[in-house]
Amino acid sequence: MTALLEVDRLSKHFGGVRAVDGCTFSVEEGTITALIGPNGSGKTTAFNLITGYLKPDSGAVRFGGHSVKNQDPARLYRLGLSRTFQQARIFPDLSVEENLVIAAGCSWRGLFGARRTRGDRLRALAMLEEFRLAGLADLAAGELSYGQRKLLEFAAVLMSRPRLVLLDEPTAGVNAVMINTMEHHIRARHKEGVTFLIVEHDMQLVMRLCDPVIVLDRGATIAMGAPAEVQVNPLVLDAYLGG
Amino acid sequence: MRGAGLLTAAVFFGALTLLPFAVGAQWLLNMLIFTLMYASLASAWNLVGGYAGYPSLGHAAFFGVGAYAIAILFEDSVGDGYLPFFLLPLIGVGAAVVSVPIGWIAMRTRADVFAIVTITLLFITQTLAFNLRDVTGGAQGKSVGVAPFPVDTYGRPFYYAMLALLGLAMSASFYVRHSKIGLSLLAVRADEDKAHGVGVRVTAVKLIAFAASAGITAMVGGVWAYYVGFIYPQFAVDPLLTIGMVLMTFLGGRATLWGPVVGAFILVPAQQSFAYQLGASQVYLLAYAAIFLIIMLFLPRGILPTITDRLYRQGKHGEGSRAKAAGSSDEVTRDALRIAER
Numbered sequence: 001m002t003a004l005l006e007v008d009r010l011s012k013h014f015g016g017v018r019a020v021d022g023c024t025f026s027v028e029e030g031t032i033t034a035l036i037g038p039n040g041s042g043k044t045t046a047f048n049l050i051t052g053y054l055k056p057d058s059g060a061v062r063f064g065g066h067s068v069k070n071q072d073p074a075r076l077y078r079l080g081l082s083r084t085f086q087q088a089r090i091f092p093d094l095s096v097e098e099n100l101v102i103a104a105g106c107s108w109r110g111l112f113g114a115r116r117t118r119g120d121r122l123r124a125l126a127m128l129e130e131f132r133l134a135g136l137a138d139l140a141a142g143e144l145s146y147g148q149r150k151l152l153e154f155a156a157v158l159m160s161r162p163r164l165v166l167l168d169e170p171t172a173g174v175n176a177v178m179i180n181t182m183e184h185h186i187r188a189r190h191k192e193g194v195t196f197l198i199v200e201h202d203m204q205l206v207m208r209l210c211d212p213v214i215v216l217d218r219g220a221t222i223a224m225g226a227p228a229e230v231q232v233n234p235l236v237l238d239a240y241l242g243g
Numbered sequence: 244m245r246g247a248g249l250l251t252a253a254v255f256f257g258a259l260t261l262l263p264f265a266v267g268a269q270w271l272l273n274m275l276i277f278t279l280m281y282a283s284l285a286s287a288w289n290l291v292g293g294y295a296g297y298p299s300l301g302h303a304a305f306f307g308v309g310a311y312a313i314a315i316l317f318e319d320s321v322g323d324g325y326l327p328f329f330l331l332p333l334i335g336v337g338a339a340v341v342s343v344p345i346g347w348i349a350m351r352t353r354a355d356v357f358a359i360v361t362i363t364l365l366f367i368t369q370t371l372a373f374n375l376r377d378v379t380g381g382a383q384g385k386s387v388g389v390a391p392f393p394v395d396t397y398g399r400p401f402y403y404a405m406l407a408l409l410g411l412a413m414s415a416s417f418y419v420r421h422s423k424i425g426l427s428l429l430a431v432r433a434d435e436d437k438a439h440g441v442g443v444r445v446t447a448v449k450l451i452a453f454a455a456s457a458g459i460t461a462m463v464g465g466v467w468a469y470y471v472g473f474i475y476p477q478f479a480v481d482p483l484l485t486i487g488m489v490l491m492t493f494l495g496g497r498a499t500l501w502g503p504v505v506g507a508f509i510l511v512p513a514q515q516s517f518a519y520q521l522g523a524s525q526v527y528l529l530a531y532a533a534i535f536l537i538i539m540l541f542l543p544r545g546i547l548p549t550i551t552d553r554l555y556r557q558g559k560h561g562e563g564s565r566a567k568a569a570g571s572s573d574e575v576t577r578d579a580l581r582i583a584e585r
Contacts, residue, residue, distance in 0.1 A: 053440065073440040082441075089437040091430050102430050103441040111423045111444060160442060 002065060004029040004164055004195055005081075010049055010059035011219075019045040021219030022059070027164065032186065032196040034210035034227075036203075038240055042219040043199045044086060047166055051083045052076050064163065078105060082157035083166040086199075088149040092142025096133060096152060099141050100124040103156035123159070131155045131185065147178040154182070158189065165189075167198045171205060183209060207231070215239065248500075252413070259406055263399050272398045276470065278511040279405035280463055281487055285495070285503030286412035287459035288488040290452045293498035294419055296432030297350060297449065300485050301361030304368035305457040307480035308338050309464030314385040314474055315378065324390035327469050328404050331462045338461030339454040346453035347446070353435070365480060372476035384475040387468055401470040408466065409504070412459050416500050419455075424448050429498070490535055496545030505546055510534075 003026035012020045020042040027033045035043050048054040050061050052073040061068045063081050090099055101120045106113075116124075128134040131151055136144065141152060150170060157165060170186070171179040183205060186196060200206050206213060207227045215223040215230060217239035223230050230236055259279075266272050284306070292298050312334045317327050349360045372379045379385055392400060419425040427448040430438040439445045468474050488503075491510050496502030513534060517527035542549040 051440065053436065073436075074442045074445070077440060077442040085437070089434055091433040091437075093429055093433055094426070098426060102426055102438070102443060105442040106423055108444075111427070111448070113423060115421050115423060115426045157441065 002062075003027055004064060005050070005197065006060075006062040007046070007050065008060045008062070010046065010061065011057050012045055012049055012054060013057060018219050020049060020056075023216065023219060023221055025214045025221050025224060027195060027197050029163075029195050030190075030193065031212065032190055032198065032210045034206045034213040035197060035199045035216065036201075036206060036213060037216035041216040041239075043216055044168060045219075046216065047083060047168055047199065051081060051166060077160060077162075080161070080163035081166070082160060082162035082164070084150070084153045084157055084168055084170065086168040086172065088146070088153040090141045090144075090149050090153050090156070092140065094141055095138050096141050096144070097121065097124045097128065097137040099152055099156050100127055100159050104159035127155050127159060130188075147174040150174060150178070151181065151185075154185065158194075162194065164195045164197065167196060167200075169199055169201060171200065171202050179205065251501075256406070256410060260403075263396075263402055269398065272402060274512060274515050276398060276402050276405055277515075278507055279402065279409050280467060281491055281511050282504045282507035283405060283409040283412045283463050284460060284484070284488045285491040285507050286409065286416055287456045287463070289416060289492050289497065289499075289503045290419060290456040292489065293492055293503075294425055294428040294432065295449055295452050296428075297453075298354070298358045298489065299349075299361045299453075299456075300358050300482075300489070301349075301364035301368075302456070302460050302488055303480050303482060303484040304365045305338050305342060305460040306464035306467070306484055307368055307372060307476075308341070309334050309461030310468035310474050310479040311372065311379055311385070312337070312461070313465040313468045314387050317388050317469070318386065319388055321388040321390055321469075324392055324400070327387075327465065328400070331404075331465050334465050335458040335462040339458030342454050342457035343450055346450050346457070350446070350449045350453065362482070362485075365482060365485060369476050369480040372480055379476065382476065384473055386473045389472060390469070398470075401466060404466045405463070408459065408463050411462075413500065413504070415455050415459065416503075419452065420500060424451055428452055432498070493545055494535065494538055496547035496549075499545070499547050502545055502547045509546075 005027040007023060007025050010020055010023045011018070023042065023046055025035075035046065037043055045054065049056045050063075050068075052068065052071050052075075055070065063076065063079065066079070068076055068079075068081075091102065094102065098116065101116050101124050104120065104123060110117075125134060125137065128137055131154075133148065133152065133155065136148070141149070144152060154167070154170065167186070170182050174182070179202065186198075186209065190196060198206075198210060200210075211227060212225055213223075213227050213230045214221060215233070215236050217235075222235045222239060223233045225233075262275065263272060266275065284302070288299065288302055291302075309331075313327055313330075316330065321327055345364065349357060349364065352360050373381055375381070376383075390397070390400070419428065427438070427443045427445075430441075430443055431445055431449060435445060464479070468479065487510070491506030492503045493506070494502075494510060495504065495506030510531075514527070514531050517530045521527040521530065538546070
């Protein structure tokens, strides 16, 4: 069985900095895979390369068996590859509900139709209820708190019924209650068959939520395995603690 | 809320339809024609500059294309006088088609770079108008056949043509606001990369807005050329036209239905009265600029969004004015979003 996402010797440099340098790993369908590493190890750049926001210098990415080199983010999104950003990116002038409607996508004909159809609203409302944001549906998204924005962005990228969701630090900068909420939603969606690849610095969360764990250092994969194995891997300890 | 908006529009267009019968003075009708012209231009510009957030400075190029199209087609004779008006839709569609490849290239850039690329388009078009002498008459200008309308009411057909174009521009604006195209454009304006990343058909919606905007602008240019009767490159493709559209939209409120119209109805009469009072000495331009600066200082988001905000905040205490606030200006702020139900 081939993996849902295969990253093969991916490289990207900015000037003299090799942000991602021969990075190779794969994400199996049905897992919650973590991508960890010290600051500057290339996690976010890897995300940008996988989702088409950046073009790699070399290497290949395959998603669901298709090569996704030089694909644009919109097509990958429609193929079922969603992501969130480290700093939650929502549309502040649109309402909370419209943030979901826009992320749900629409046909060419739908583009010329109403801003929010009845169907759009029902689907958005169902998602908002799942995320307990239904009371805020008509509020401008810009008025949400930081944690709520993260939840909203997560809920929005689920609207397209993705197969794989890449979460970039879903719990960074949010309070403990919100971390539990986020974990709850990830687990709930995982049960429904969504695969996750998560960049996260909260190691307690990674250790209890994710399996396997992939470790990046200086743009390359240095370890991959169950949380317990990775935790005691000398290469990993060296990357985090050593110079 | 929709009913209130419809009523406002009906009263507005009804009053404007009857206005020529109440206005006897030629100079006043002339000013009204230019006010409607700028209101249409600003509303058309708003599709690209407001909703999509792409500040085009090149729209005068499309205005010029429409103007020269009319001048070339009707150099000698205009038939019964109404034929040019009936051909306008073709000119609009033609300009819209021509604008698609231009927009496709220009809209690969963003923000300030886009502004520079489009202003280049303006000067290229003006240079072409100066130099393609066989077609445009170059610097000597080009005349349009004189319409056989009665002298007393000569301006009226042009007035109604401009009014119809304003109706068209505002309908386009209204449609965009209430369709997925508008929702997509607002997402593009807020964060284009993110919008692209959640599958929004970014290029398509930008080009639809650009083409519609260019087409309407060209039609307005056509009516203008027919009205003034003689056109020169420096006036048909005039940077001041572009600046007018931008100022009026900013003044009234970007990405709103009524903002560009409000802006035009304030600035055009103000400009004309300054020009009249302060004479030909260009001093009037200073007064014009001063008004704009003052309003931008106190109402940076434009008149309508600021007013709606205030009304909404009052409405929080005394219920009831919320509906009024939304109905009267119908614009994209958090307030309207809360209320916007249909």
